[in-house]
Amino acid sequence: MPEPTNRFSADEALARLREGHRRFLQRLHSDAAPASLSLPRAHRPVAAVVGCADARVAPETLFDAPLGELFVVRSAGQMAGAAGVASLEFAVGSLGVPLVVVLGHTQCGALKAAVEGGAGLPEQLARLVRELRAGLPPDVGDADAAAPLQVRRVLSDLLAASPLLAQEAAAGRLRLEGAVYDVTNGDLRWL
Template identity: 40%
Template sequence: MLGNQRFLDNTRRNVDFAAARPTLALGQHPYAAVLTCADSRVVPELAFDQAPGDLFVPRVAGNFAGEDEIASLEYAVASLNTRLIVVLGHSRCGAVDAALAVARDNADLPGFLPKLIDNIVPAANKALLSGADDVLAEAVNENIRMTVSNLITRSVVIGAAHREGKLAVLGAHYDLASGEVTPVS
């Protein structure tokens, strides 16, 4: 969160990427993993003012935890000793908006999009039933909460590390307009 404050204040650390490359080539030791959306406007290394090698970042539209994402995060926890997972959703997420269209209007999506969006529809349904004024914002946050829960309950590796106090799994929301990251509980 201190890194996000530096990002917001435009006082980012001056990192010499070229000097770090030889060490990074020998191995990675990220202290945190960030499961985030594939949206090109969401860049965790910038939003948290981190250098290459600091974050392990699996990305998928809608930042949900499917089998591939869970396996990637299990690798970070079991093999790289990552001790923090952040599920980072963002404002105005197109994948979550598509899930709302499917849930609300039975929208028909082309190609492989239905397979992707099916992972987010439960959050969309819950948001639609919530009575929230901003259903998209509520669906984004519900998707973050459900993904945090799924990581802990579906993964033996992540769940065990979390229960043993070796891993924190948190949700956060990135505001596209301001760049601010806020916790989602």
């Protein structure tokens, strides 16, 4: 497993989160607070996003979405798994979300590990990497080439895993889209 790149201690990280929340509250309760910062009265997201856990790929930021607009499910390699699929079923079935976007990205560490074999990883991460690898062609090349393939795979897997999502999509009440975000320049390519 590669050496961790985090330069913060747990105390420093917690202090940053607390300070960030303090700034959030100041802006929220300011007379000059933007409308995007208002607290939604109801849970009515306009879309659901299945994305990677990579800290550089925050859907709320990339789509400039105000609080409450996106229902977000995140995990390494945007692998939804049972909990992610159940979350999407809630978003679609209970909240009426009409759009699910699977959002991949360039320079994905999980896909890089899958393409390169993933040696020396902790047990659960190794399992996820094996699952990622199993869904990629043997000659995929690199993680950036794998990103759109993984997005398409997740789109297909979601429909196969959830009769509700498949039914809503077939009835025209749900649309599924895929996109790949480029972490080097901010571009988003819709598939």
